[in-house]
Amino acid sequence: xxxxxxxxxxxxxxxxxxxxxxxxxxxxxxxxxxxxxxxxxxxxxxxxxxxxxxxxxxxxxxxxxxxxxxxxxxxxxxxxxxxxxxxxxxxxxxxxxxxxxxxxxxxxxxxxxxxxxxxxxxxxxxxxxxxxxxxxxxxxxxxxxxxxxxxxxxxxxxxxxxxxxxxxxxxxxxxxxxxxxxxxxxxxxxxxxxxxxxxxxxxxxxxxxxxxxxxxxxxxxxxxxxxxxxxxxxxxxxxxxxxxxxxxxxxxxxxxxxxxxxxxxxxxxxxxxxxxxxxxxxxxxxxxxxxxx
Amino acid sequence: xxxxxxxxxxxxxxxxxxxxxxxxxxxxxxxxxxxxxxxxxxxxxxxxxxxxxxxxxxxxxxxxxxxxxxxxxxxxxxxxxxxxxxxxxxxxxxxxxxxxxxxxxxxxxxxxxxxxxxxxxxxxxxxxxxxxxxxxxxxxxxxxxxxxxxxxxxxxxxxxxxxxxxxxxxxxxxxxxxxxxxxxxxxxxxxxxxxxxxxxxxxxxxxxxxxxxxxxxxxxxxxxxxxxxxxxxxxxxxxxxxxxxxxxxxxxxxxxxxxxxxxxxxxxxxxxxxxxxxxxxxxxxxxxxxxxxxxxxxxxxxxxxxxxxxxxxxxxxxxxxxxxxxxxxxxxxxxxxxxxxxxxxxxxxxxxxxxxxxxxxxxxxxxxxxxxxxxxxxxxxxxxxxxxxxxxxxxxxxxxxxxxxxxxxxxxxxxxx
Amino acid sequence: xxxxxxxxxxxxxxxxxxxxxxxxxxxxxxxxxxxxxxxxxxxxxxxxxxxxxxxxxxxxxxxxxxxxxxxxxxxxxxxxxxxxxxxxxxxxxxxxxxxxxxxxxxxxxxxxxxxxxxxxxxxxxxxxxxxxxxxxxxxxxxxxxxxxxxxxxxxxxxxxxxxxxxxxxxxxxxxxxxxxxxxxxxxxxxxxxxxxxxxxxxxxxxxxxxxxxxxxxxxxxxxxxxxxxxxxxxxxxxxxxxxxxxxxxxxxxxxxxxxxxxxxxxxxx
Numbered sequence: 001x002x003x004x005x006x007x008x009x010x011x012x013x014x015x016x017x018x019x020x021x022x023x024x025x026x027x028x029x030x031x032x033x034x035x036x037x038x039x040x041x042x043x044x045x046x047x048x049x050x051x052x053x054x055x056x057x058x059x060x061x062x063x064x065x066x067x068x069x070x071x072x073x074x075x076x077x078x079x080x081x082x083x084x085x086x087x088x089x090x091x092x093x094x095x096x097x098x099x100x101x102x103x104x105x106x107x108x109x110x111x112x113x114x115x116x117x118x119x120x121x122x123x124x125x126x127x128x129x130x131x132x133x134x135x136x137x138x139x140x141x142x143x144x145x146x147x148x149x150x151x152x153x154x155x156x157x158x159x160x161x162x163x164x165x166x167x168x169x170x171x172x173x174x175x176x177x178x179x180x181x182x183x184x185x186x187x188x189x190x191x192x193x194x195x196x197x198x199x200x201x202x203x204x205x206x207x208x209x210x211x212x213x214x215x216x217x218x219x220x221x222x223x224x225x226x227x228x229x230x231x232x233x234x235x236x237x238x239x240x241x242x243x244x245x246x247x248x249x250x251x252x253x254x255x256x257x258x259x260x261x262x263x264x265x266x267x268x269x270x271x272x273x274x275x276x277x278x279x280x281x282x283x284x285x286x287x288x289x290x291x292x293x
Numbered sequence: 294x295x296x297x298x299x300x301x302x303x304x305x306x307x308x309x310x311x312x313x314x315x316x317x318x319x320x321x322x323x324x325x326x327x328x329x330x331x332x333x334x335x336x337x338x339x340x341x342x343x344x345x346x347x348x349x350x351x352x353x354x355x356x357x358x359x360x361x362x363x364x365x366x367x368x369x370x371x372x373x374x375x376x377x378x379x380x381x382x383x384x385x386x387x388x389x390x391x392x393x394x395x396x397x398x399x400x401x402x403x404x405x406x407x408x409x410x411x412x413x414x415x416x417x418x419x420x421x422x423x424x425x426x427x428x429x430x431x432x433x434x435x436x437x438x439x440x441x442x443x444x445x446x447x448x449x450x451x452x453x454x455x456x457x458x459x460x461x462x463x464x465x466x467x468x469x470x471x472x473x474x475x476x477x478x479x480x481x482x483x484x485x486x487x488x489x490x491x492x493x494x495x496x497x498x499x500x501x502x503x504x505x506x507x508x509x510x511x512x513x514x515x516x517x518x519x520x521x522x523x524x525x526x527x528x529x530x531x532x533x534x535x536x537x538x539x540x541x542x543x544x545x546x547x548x549x550x551x552x553x554x555x556x557x558x559x560x561x562x563x564x565x566x567x568x569x570x571x572x573x574x575x576x577x578x579x580x581x582x583x584x585x586x587x588x589x590x591x592x593x594x595x596x597x598x599x600x601x602x603x604x605x606x607x608x609x610x611x612x613x614x615x616x617x618x619x620x621x622x623x624x625x626x627x628x629x630x631x632x633x634x635x636x637x638x639x640x641x642x643x644x645x646x647x648x649x650x651x652x653x654x655x656x657x658x659x660x661x662x663x664x665x666x667x668x669x670x671x672x673x674x675x676x677x678x679x680x681x682x683x684x685x686x687x688x689x690x691x692x693x694x695x696x697x698x699x700x701x702x703x704x705x706x707x708x709x710x
Numbered sequence: 711x712x713x714x715x716x717x718x719x720x721x722x723x724x725x726x727x728x729x730x731x732x733x734x735x736x737x738x739x740x741x742x743x744x745x746x747x748x749x750x751x752x753x754x755x756x757x758x759x760x761x762x763x764x765x766x767x768x769x770x771x772x773x774x775x776x777x778x779x780x781x782x783x784x785x786x787x788x789x790x791x792x793x794x795x796x797x798x799x800x801x802x803x804x805x806x807x808x809x810x811x812x813x814x815x816x817x818x819x820x821x822x823x824x825x826x827x828x829x830x831x832x833x834x835x836x837x838x839x840x841x842x843x844x845x846x847x848x849x850x851x852x853x854x855x856x857x858x859x860x861x862x863x864x865x866x867x868x869x870x871x872x873x874x875x876x877x878x879x880x881x882x883x884x885x886x887x888x889x890x891x892x893x894x895x896x897x898x899x900x901x902x903x904x905x906x907x908x909x910x911x912x913x914x915x916x917x918x919x920x921x922x923x924x925x926x927x928x929x930x931x932x933x934x935x936x937x938x939x940x941x942x943x944x945x946x947x948x949x950x951x952x953x954x955x956x957x958x959x960x961x962x963x964x965x966x967x968x969x970x971x972x973x974x975x976x977x978x979x
Binding site for chain 2: 748749752753754766769770771772837840842843925926936937940941942943945
Binding site: 015016017019020021022023024026027030031032034035037038041089092093096101107109110111112113114115116117118119120121122123124125126127128129135169173223226229230232233236237246247250251254255260263264267268270271274275278 | 722725726729730732733734735736737739740743794795797798799800801802804813816817820821822823824825826827828830831832834835850853854857858861886887890914915917918921922931934935938943946947950953954957958960961962
């Protein structure tokens with residue numbers, strides 16, 4: 001009975017199915033299958049020998065690695081810190097650009113320039129700023145704020161700061177655009193009504209703009225959040241081994257330590273971290289449905 | 294949500310209409326070009342090197358064209374980093390068609406190539422060069438009773454110092470480890486920032502440099518817990534505190550920049566840095582010398598590149614011609630003159646103008662040591678890097694050397710000699 | 711009264727000016743260093759203009775192979791991704807309710823996978839297929855990243871199309887295929903163009919898959935990293951400039967389409 005139903009469904013919709021099939025076949029074969037392969041590799045105790053032996057050997061190895069805890073912490077720190085600052089700055093610029101100010105078009109065009117810059121180029125450019133002989137150090141020296149060059153790439157908080165600033169430079173325009181689109185969708189008469197009730201600018205922002213903007217904020221947080229956990233090129237160039245993140249840790253395990261299995265285990269942990277954070281954010285903010293408009 | 298209506302008119306749409314055609318046509322044109330290039334009448338020799346940009350410049354202008362002219366062939370020279378070469382050769386072996394006809398490789402990363410059967414025996418050729426190339430250099434290419442590689446350049450690290458600054462402070466360059474530390478601390482005290490450079494980026498640059506210090510302290514670099522190794526790590530732990538912050542990122546290429554920009558006043562680097570600092574960056578007051586002894590002896594690692602022919606190469610005759618050409622006196626003289634590379638043959642110096650770096654290089658070579666060529670070099674390097682990062686950079690106790698030695702034993706046991 | 715209006719204006723333009731300065735300085739430095747005379751730059755003298763680095767890059771022989779590979783791969787990725795994603799997106803846009811949501815999430819979910827994780831098995835598999843270090847192998851990998859993005863853009867496009875044009879077509883006796891080919895696709899063309907350009911740009915910028923799948927035949931972003939890693943400022947900024955120019959060109963003409971829905975695959979809370 002059920003098969004008959006299926007067959008008739010296929011007969012009726014064979015055109016649609018054949019249209020959609022290549023896309024999903026590709027996703028299954030080249031995205032979902034490799035992810036399963038990575039997960040399997042991370043639990044394969046036998047390593048390069050044939051056959052599969054289940055075990056936590058590779059996880060044990062990376063948990064014992066002297067840089068793993070640091071990489072994990074840095075990833076979370078950069079993601080949380082960066083996301084917060086990007087939202088704050090993006091929101092500020094978006095609110096200003098939503099007003100009828102002079103040079104609005106020009107400011108917008110200039111501001112979204114970094115969107116067009118490839119990430120690896122952004123990283124290369126940020127080196128000119130954060131080098132010990134770079135732009136920022138000479139600027140700070142000219143302003144007499146420091147007497148000795150700050151070692152931005154040497155590790156510690158300043159290095160994380162450099163990565164966060166570089167990330168902000170690259171992606172705040174994107175956050176801004178998402179929020180600006182959200183702001184433009186808020187009808188003018190809502191503000192009108194608020195003004196009639198005697199609400200000040202801050203109250204309007206707090207009680208009208210923010211709640212109405214929540215869908216856009218959620219969208220920005222989820223999309224950007226996922227990407228900032230996957231951050232790779234910027235710390236690779238700016239922080240190197242001084243402050244690894246999970247992305248660069250995974251890369252180094254494969255390309256330098258030449259161990260695909262520990263690399264796989266580390267990337268599974270990164271995947272779990274992303275899934276956990278997205279789920280936590282959605283449940284904390286009470287978002288029930290992530291759906292397309 | 295989507296602004297489809299806006300797309301009705303305007304310049305952007307005109308570009309959209311044009312774009313697909315452009316995107317279609319351009320690759321076709323490019324491919325046509327590509328195919329045109331791929332069918333030359335003259336034979337092609339594919340050679341891989343690992344060179345810096347200034348070295349490539351000399352190769353492309355002065356070294357490669359005369360050979361192409363003489364043999365009526367085309368040389369496709371590509372950059373392959375030393376660490377990538379085994380992968381490339383393995384790939385070629387699996388595909389049954391070698392990706393290069395000839396390769397140049399760092400003399401440290403040879404054992405793994407022989408072990409996996411990726412190179413051709415070259416004993417006949419090496420025999421011809423017995424009396425031309427320094428015999429000790431030829432021995433680098435020997436594994437068991439056969440020669441698989443032939444050296445075409447040597448390399449040694451010399452010390453660079455900023456004479457103007459040293460004169461200003463009334464200092465002379467260090468002659469021992471103690472003086473080195475004292476000068477480092479002196480700069481740190483005077484300028485409140487470290488001014489001597491340690492190649493501390495990790496990986497090959499750091500391991501190579503530490504190798505010679507451990508030998509100079511009388512230690513065995515492959516034994517993490519012996520006396521000389523421990524002494525070296527302890528010394529560098531102290532030196533690091535007074536070293537330039539640039540040390541964290543310093544490798545062979547970046548070091549020259551730090552030195553040229555007066556960020557550091559004293560550093561050790563391969564010989565090629567001299568040309569870059571003095572000519573390309575126009576830096577005055579650069580002086581070089583061979584260095585100084587450690588607690589036990591003076592030692593400088595002899596680096597350099599060797600040629601090898603991938604197993605099953607289709608283009609062996611031309612490859613051998615090219616090797617002969619690269620080892621000829623004229624080409625070696627170009628290396629000495631234009632690149633400040635020490636030559637592999639003693640007669641290349643005769644008519645070449647030697648320059649101020651020449652004496653420093655000869656003195657350093659006098660104390661030359663060869664690194665032990667082990668198949669587990671890359672694993673060792675990783676372990677050593679961890680030791681360096683933890684002890685020298687992070688300041689952990691040298692007690693961890695014991696556990697690193699245990700891990701080192703596991704590695705050596707995996708590779709029975 | 712008057713100061714009450716001037717002060718906020720100063721603050722507003724001042725802050726936006728600072729933000730714009732922060733935005734532009736890295737780009738300015740890149741262009742400046744790409745054309746700076748090394749001797750003068752290293753010795754902190756006044757800026758001297760030179761074409762030396764541009765000449766070096768064009769003559770070095772390292773530019774053309776990388777440029778060719780990047781361009782071929784980006785074009786192929788753009789076409790294939792649109793070719794595969796457009797029909798799928800058309801169907802998905804029509805599936806209602808939970809089923810449609812499930813498929814959408816199946817696409818969205820792929821964005822959560824770390825690329826460094828997928829690149830590892832992909833590079834092993836591609837090597838097994840004998841496509842390691844080839845253009846085709848890299849296109850296969852880039853599709854992983856580009857397909858979901860293009861699919862999102864196109865689903866949005868197809869959803870926003872009025873339903874009655876399709877019904878009208880069916881009434882006139884067109885087959886399903888004819889409706890798609892003659893009616894839907896022409897109307898959806900701007901969206902498809904956006905998909906093509908998105909595909910191109912995302913493949914052009916891509917770094918991680920290229921790093922896992924290349925050895926001899928590097929793409930342009932890998933070449934940039936190579937020079938960054940080597941430490942030379944001048945050549946790396948010249949290569950960086952070369953990678954950036956086409957992207958800036960696209961982004962400039964493309965600005966008005968950089969709406970949020972296209973950018974990130976919209977998610978609504």
